[in-house]
Amino acid sequence: MNLETIYQRSPAVVQNLLCSLYGLRLNRRRYSPAYLRLEAEVVARDQWPAAQLAEFCTKRLQTMVMHAATTTPYYRRLFADLGLDPSGIRTAADLQALPILEKQTVQRNLGEFHSEAAESMGCSTVHTSGTTGTGLIFPMTLAAEQEQWAVWWRYRQRFGIDRTTWYAHFYGKSVVPLHQDKPPFWRINQPGRQIFFSGYHMTDRNLPAYIEELNRRQPPWIQGYPSLLALLASFMLNGKCQLAYRPRVLTIGAESLLPHQKQVIEQAFGAPCRQHYGMTEAVANISECPEGRLHIDEDFGLVELIPDGDNSAKIIATGYTNLAFPLLRYDTGDVAELESPGIRCPCGRAGRLIKSIDGRVEDYVVTPDGRRIGRMDHVFKDMVNILESQVFQETPGAVVFRVVKGDWYTQQDEELLLHEARKRLGDEIRITVDYVAELERSSRGKLRFVISRIKNAHISS
Numbered sequence: 386m387n388l389e390t391i392y393q394r395s396p397a398v399v400q401n402l403l404c405s406l407y408g409l410r411l412n413r414r415r416y417s418p419a420y421l422r423l424e425a426e427v428v429a430r431d432q433w434p435a436a437q438l439a440e441f442c443t444k445r446l447q448t449m450v451m452h453a454a455t456t457t458p459y460y461r462r463l464f465a466d467l468g469l470d471p472s473g474i475r476t477a478a479d480l481q482a483l484p485i486l487e488k489q490t491v492q493r494n495l496g497e498f499h500s501e502a503a504e505s506m507g508c509s510t511v512h513t514s515g516t517t518g519t520g521l522i523f524p525m526t527l528a529a530e531q532e533q534w535a536v537w538w539r540y541r542q543r544f545g546i547d548r549t550t551w552y553a554h555f556y557g558k559s560v561v562p563l564h565q566d567k568p569p570f571w572r573i574n575q576p577g578r579q580i581f582f583s584g585y586h587m588t589d590r591n592l593p594a595y596i597e598e599l600n601r602r603q604p605p606w607i608q609g610y611p612s613l614l615a616l617l618a619s620f621m622l623n624g625k626c627q628l629a630y631r632p633r634v635l636t637i638g639a640e641s642l643l644p645h646q647k648q649v650i651e652q653a654f655g656a657p658c659r660q661h662y663g664m665t666e667a668v669a670n671i672s673e674c675p676e677g678r679l680h681i682d683e684d685f686g687l688v689e690l691i692p693d694g695d696n697s698a699k700i701i702a703t704g705y706t707n708l709a710f711p712l713l714r715y716d717t718g719d720v721a722e723l724e725s726p727g728i729r730c731p732c733g734r735a736g737r738l739i740k741s742i743d744g745r746v747e748d749y750v751v752t753p754d755g756r757r758i759g760r761m762d763h764v765f766k767d768m769v770n771i772l773e774s775q776v777f778q779e780t781p782g783a784v785v786f787r788v789v790k791g792d793w794y795t796q797q798d799e800e801l802l803l804h805e806a807r808k809r810l811g812d813e814i815r816i817t818v819d820y821v822a823e824l825e826r827s828s829r830g831k832l833r834f835v836i837s838r839i840k841n842a843h844i845s846s
């Protein structure tokens with residue numbers, strides 16, 4: 386029996402204990418004395434003048450390019466094929482001699498991106514489900530992992546939050562067994578100051594219990610997917626249940642925050658809703674400042690904005706931190722709307738400004754018992770043999786997973802896919818897998834991960 390099966394079969398009190406043990410382990414790994422030194426450096430860089438920041442970033446870029454070219458088979462071959470000397474790449478402009486790197490190229494040549502120096506660096510293995518189910522599994526150095534956390538905490542500190550602040554977390558982890566139909570629909574990670582609220586039990590019948598628990602614990606900070614927070618906010622605005630306190634701030638991640646979501650969340654919770662953009666691949670980070678503007682975290686990775694018509698641009702990025710798995714000019718698949726030239730933020734931070742990010746926007750999957758499930762890409766987290774995928778739904782009784790298979794796809798992958806989908810959607814719904822050569826795209830060529838024909842499943846309505 387694996388740990389997850391033990392967890393799912395344990396009573397809530399044991400599950401709370403396991404969540405806390407997990408939190409303790411994560412804290413010990415992430416927040417070592419080395420981390421505290423790093424965090425202080427990262428926070429100090431937020432106030433650096435533009436010239437000092439630019440000099441620092443140029444050095445980081447040169448280090449990463451040399452490292453990629455000398456320690457990974459993929460880049461060694463690429464530089465040889467292009468007849469390029471990596472030491473000649475000294476600036477962001479020089480980097481354009483390299484082609485843009487597509488996610489599928491990484492997926493197809495995964496092992497070739499591993500740095501030969503990684504073994505001595507103390508790495509962990511990380512997983513990404515990608516925007517459309519294009520999963521990657523790769524090594525990440527502890528230093529890179531810690532710098533990513535430091536950049537995220539820097540952003541939170543701007544809003545008066547630190548690692549001692551209790552928070553309610555609404556996201557896609559299966560912390561509460563799906564068959565459970567009575568509260569508590571939350572679990573506690575004591576060392577992480579975290580109340581995990583299940584994203585899979587948020588029906589009209591259960592939501593009053595969620596709000597009661599928020600009122601009882603009054604966490605000053607609420608974090609989650611905008612799709613889940615908007616669901617809770619709309620429920621409150623419909624007058625069904627009210628929050629009895631004002632949180633300090635709400636923060637969102639993983640999905641794009643749509644204007645109407647921001648509006649309902651801020652209205653219902655009576656607090657500002659802030660956003661940041663980042664990804665497991667750790668190539669780019671963009672965070673909101675107290676003036677409400679999005680700044681590129683220039684010290685974390687080189688973000689190139691490649692014009693894509695209509696004042697929008699593709700986000701292409703080169704991470705500075707993960708020496709175990711270098712990605713140069715990586716196409717994140719996300720699009721940014723550019724800020725008008727000449728606009729400067731009164732906060733004085735040096736990072737370039739972005740108006741908005743058009744990243745993940747997904748419809749919900751609706752189950753026969755009325756649950757609305759967002760972030761279905763979690764189902765694909767370890768599915769490296771799937772090239773692309775999409776979820777299609779016409780009625781609450783059935784859902785279709787459209788899959789473009791990779792070369793190594795087997796029956797076992799299908800079983801894993803069905804198992805993970807069942808875990809989130811329950812036993813009532815009919816699940817089928819449809820193998821296709823390519824997926825349906827929008828008129829602008831953007832791939833929607835969930836396509837729903839059900840009326841109340843649309844996130845933008």
Ligand SMILES: [Zn+2]
Pocket residue numbers: 674675676677678680730731732733734
């Ligand atoms: Zn600012």
